[in-house]
Amino acid sequence: MLGESRLNVYILGDSLSPRQRQQIQAQVQTALQSVPEWALNLLDRKIEEVGVRNLPLIIEPVPDKSAEVRSLSFGELDGRPAAKLIPRLSADTIVWGQNRRYLVLKAVACLASPSPADHEFWAGWSKAVESDGLRSTAAGVSEHWDEATDLDLLIEMFAAFALDEEHSNWSGMPAVHVFLDGWR
Numbered sequence: 001m002l003g004e005s006r007l008n009v010y011i012l013g014d015s016l017s018p019r020q021r022q023q024i025q026a027q028v029q030t031a032l033q034s035v036p037e038w039a040l041n042l043l044d045r046k047i048e049e050v051g052v053r054n055l056p057l058i059i060e061p062v063p064d065k066s067a068e069v070r071s072l073s074f075g076e077l078d079g080r081p082a083a084k085l086i087p088r089l090s091a092d093t094i095v096w097g098q099n100r101r102y103l104v105l106k107a108v109a110c111l112a113s114p115s116p117a118d119h120e121f122w123a124g125w126s127k128a129v130e131s132d133g134l135r136s137t138a139a140g141v142s143e144h145w146d147e148a149t150d151l152d153l154l155i156e157m158f159a160a161f162a163l164d165e166e167h168s169n170w171s172g173m174p175a176v177h178v179f180l181d182g183w184r
Contacts (some may be wrong), residue, residue: 004056005032005042007111016089018135023094024059024087031104038184039105042112046081055111056082057104064090068160071097074110087093098106109158114153124179125150130174 006129011024047055056077066088073084085103088095096103114121129135134153138145145152160167161180170177 006047007057007108008042008054009031010056010065011060012058016061019092020061020089024061027094027096027100028085028104031100034101035104035108036162037110039112039158043108044182046112047115049115050080052080052084055080057107057111058080058082058084059082059087061087061089061094064088064095069146072103072106074107081111083110102163105159106155108162110151113154121183122150125154128175128179129153132173134173137172137179175181 009025010022011028011029013021016024036086036174043055047053058077071086075082075084083106085096085107087097116122129150134157135145135148138148138153138156157176157180160169161177165177165181
């Protein structure tokens, strides 16, 4: 576990050298320290809702030649929402696939997101997505967004909002910006 946190961080990998393990731990700790307090407060709400002490963030490096193409995945561990970061190991280099801070924020977004049973939240999010044409805009950027769920879009937009809530791109997405601002 990395420090006192709302996240219980597990670094998996029997073949990791002590140096690699330390590098991963330091890089994840740095990324976690940059998560805004309001995002951590959302994790607190989710922890309270689920009735646990913390949520798992799993780091499971893969060899550089691995067939694994994702850098992040989501699921459950012991009935709790869980996120897994999947960096690649190349000699002494750890390649995260995306900006580490952005990956950690995406993990926080998934872990903090309300359950599907929160119809009011998801209806509001869907309305904001539709109002700003976010789905078609995202699909225009990359075809992998064609099948994006509301959760996929929320995770991406949450991470972008947490990185820079004053970015000029928000002027093109006023409903999404207002929704995210209200959620926090």
